[in-house]
Amino acid sequence: MEKILVTKATLPEFDEFTNEIKDIWKSHWLTNMGVKHQALQKELKEYLEAENIELFTNGHMALEMALQALDLQGEVITTPFTFASTTHAIVRNGLTPVFCDINPDDFTIDVNKIESLITDKTCAIMPVHVYGNVCDVEAIEKIAQKYNLKVVYDACHTFGVKYKGVGTANFGDVSCFSFHATKVFNTIEGGAACFKDQVLGQKLYNLKNFGIHGPESVEAVGANAKLNEFCAAMGLCNLRHVDDEIEKRRKIYELYCQGLTGIPGIRFNKIKENVHSNYAYYPIVINPDEYGATRDDVIDKLAEHDIFVRKYFYPLTNEFDCYVGKGYVGDTPIAHRISQQVLTLPMYGDLDDVVVESICKIILEQ
Ligand SMILES: *Cc1c(COP(=O)(O)O)cnc(C)c1O
Numbered sequence: 001m002e003k004i005l006v007t008k009a010t011l012p013e014f015d016e017f018t019n020e021i022k023d024i025w026k027s028h029w030l031t032n033m034g035v036k037h038q039a040l041q042k043e044l045k046e047y048l049e050a051e052n053i054e055l056f057t058n059g060h061m062a063l064e065m066a067l068q069a070l071d072l073q074g075e076v077i078t079t080p081f082t083f084a085s086t087t088h089a090i091v092r093n094g095l096t097p098v099f100c101d102i103n104p105d106d107f108t109i110d111v112n113k114i115e116s117l118i119t120d121k122t123c124a125i126m127p128v129h130v131y132g133n134v135c136d137v138e139a140i141e142k143i144a145q146k147y148n149l150k151v152v153y154d155a156c157h158t159f160g161v162k163y164k165g166v167g168t169a170n171f172g173d174v175s176c177f178s179f180h181a182t183k184v185f186n187t188i189e190g191g192a193a194c195f196k197d198q199v200l201g202q203k204l205y206n207l208k209n210f211g212i213h214g215p216e217s218v219e220a221v222g223a224n225a226k227l228n229e230f231c232a233a234m235g236l237c238n239l240r241h242v243d244d245e246i247e248k249r250r251k252i253y254e255l256y257c258q259g260l261t262g263i264p265g266i267r268f269n270k271i272k273e274n275v276h277s278n279y280a281y282y283p284i285v286i287n288p289d290e291y292g293a294t295r296d297d298v299i300d301k302l303a304e305h306d307i308f309v310r311k312y313f314y315p316l317t318n319e320f321d322c323y324v325g326k327g328y329v330g331d332t333p334i335a336h337r338i339s340q341q342v343l344t345l346p347m348y349g350d351l352d353d354v355v356v357e358s359i360c361k362i363i364l365e366q
Helices: 014-027 035-047 059-069 084-091 137-147 198-208 229-260 295-304 333-341 353-365
Strands: 052-056 075-078 096-099 122-126 150-154 174-178 191-195 212-214 266-268 282-286 342-345
Touching: 014 035, 014 229, 035 052, 035 229, 052 059, 052 198, 059 084, 059 150, 059 174, 059 191, 059 198, 075 084, 084 096, 084 122, 122 137, 137 150, 191 198, 229 266, 229 282, 229 353, 282 333, 295 342, 295 353, 333 342
Parallel strands: 075 096, 075 122, 122 150, 150 174
Antiparallel strands: 052 191, 174 191, 266 282, 282 342
């Protein structure tokens, strides 16, 4: 059997991409909000049902610049059960992360624990729609209104996800997406910030393009986080196939669920009511006392069969070397336990059914 990794980047047919980039050879316009960028921005605005959208060079810069555009100071309540990017975006803005624990079932922020972490320094909440599970957006909205806090969602896992029929681009002050190679939809590297407030849009644009507005007009102290034309062209191609990709993933999700149901000590991620999922990841949580082996044992066993899964998310961001000893507040025992017990199984549209079945069998027979 060939090596199976946790994901495999989606690519359009070679000819589809070369056709898409042909005009670039005519125009010699390689970046700076060219026709591909404009076309992709328009198509993604529709697909994500965003009121406004600004494309970025990657998801991280969208997150970092979203926080910066909101002119925040002080503490941001967030969770450590996420990719490095979320916490780094807070800290790199000179803000202080305050860590809130997560729900044990869907791994998103436990909204019942947010209020006790609010101080007079709290300026924002930065929740994460982990694995495509949508946070309790209604409760978060209520808390934000009550305490006058901004909300920036790390929506990087929720491309195409809807909650009660509404795209996740619509929640909070800003929702940020990643179009990294490993995500459900990719532009090789890329990202977007979605938002309602037009003024915020101007600030985001300034931040991603040096504050330049015309040949002789520089309005703000911006940086550079523009999506280039080749990446935008890849996005235009991949977007044509993303619904097929999600449908293929749905079938794999169901195969895994069938194969893993009823194994003692193995718990998998149930999609919440009212959520239209994108099947971005297939995490399982292994309780070693009930299952009879640890998460790491399962990883080793799968590796013997050339199947390489990921401890995603382990370690927690508040356990990273760069954050230990910084005095950041917030106990997160549930996040800690889940990070010790979770692994994400291979998940991508082209994953063979036979491989999924053999993964389930290996886990069953451990
Ligand atoms: C991928 C990801 C990011 C960062 O996105 P990049 O496009 O890789 O910069 C941030 N947060 C989460 C949860 C992610 O999965």
